[in-house]
Amino acid sequence: MGEPVISxxxxxxxxxxxxxxxxxxxxxxxxxxxNIGAVNYAPGWATSEIxxxxxxxxxxxxxxxxxxxxxxxxxWEFDVHPDFxxxxxxxxxxxxxxxxxxxxxxxxLDSQLVSQDFDLTQLTNALATSVYRDxxxxxx
Numbered sequence: 391m392g393e394p395v396i397s398x399x400x401x402x403x404x405x406x407x408x409x410x411x412x413x414x415x416x417x418x419x420x421x422x423x424x425n426i427g428a429v430n431y432a433p434g435w436a437t438s439e440i441x442x443x444x445x446x447x448x449x450x451x452x453x454x455x456x457x458x459x460x461x462x463x464x465x466w467e468f469d470v471h472p473d474f475x476x477x478x479x480x481x482x483x484x485x486x487x488x489x490x491x492x493x494x495x496x497x498x499l500d501s502q503l504v505s506q507d508f509d510l511t512q513l514t515n516a517l518a519t520s521v522y523r524d525x526x527x528x529x530x
Contacts, residue, residue: 392422392448401442410450415465420450425485428518436481436520446483446520463498475528482521484510490517499527 396407414420426447431437436446452464470476478499487493490511497505504525511517 392424392450394444396442396444400444402439407442407445410466413466413468414450415467419453419462420464421453422448423451423486424448425518428485429483430516430519432514432516432519435514436522440522441481441520443520445481446518447485449483449485451486470529472529475526478525478527480523480525482508482510482523483518485518487511487517490515497523497525499525500529502527 392410395409396405398404398406401407410420410422411417424447426443429443429447431443450464452462480497482495484493491509493510495505495508495510496503497508505523508523510519510521514521
């Protein structure tokens with residue numbers, strides 16, 4: 391999620407949502423984008439109960455203008471307690487592309503590839519459709 395922080399009063403289930411900035415390993419690698427009005431809660435995909443439109447309509451986009459090497463990652467980092475399994479929920483919404491099949495994600499968890507060449511528009515056949523994916527990771 392790009393920004394701003396979402397308070398419980400702006401969430402259908404009363405949750406708080408933090409902005410990405412505090413968790414980014416290198417803030418220079420991203421630029422924040424917003425297109426909340428474009429978010430599409432299509433049948434069969436994520437709903438506003440899964441996450442509010444501000445989660446799907448804001449993003450940390452790769453800032454290629456600030457990085458000379460185009461082969462880089464946007465990495466989020468946070469502390470966890472070891473010896474537990476964690477449910478990690480990724481929220482996706484292509485709010486930056488102008489056409490289908492332009493944005494692909496390689497998703498890593500703890501340096502392990504969990505999804506390669508993930509194309510939201512191939513999955514949904516539309517731009518700006520809210521999608522989430524759950525993964526379980528054991529931290530040792």
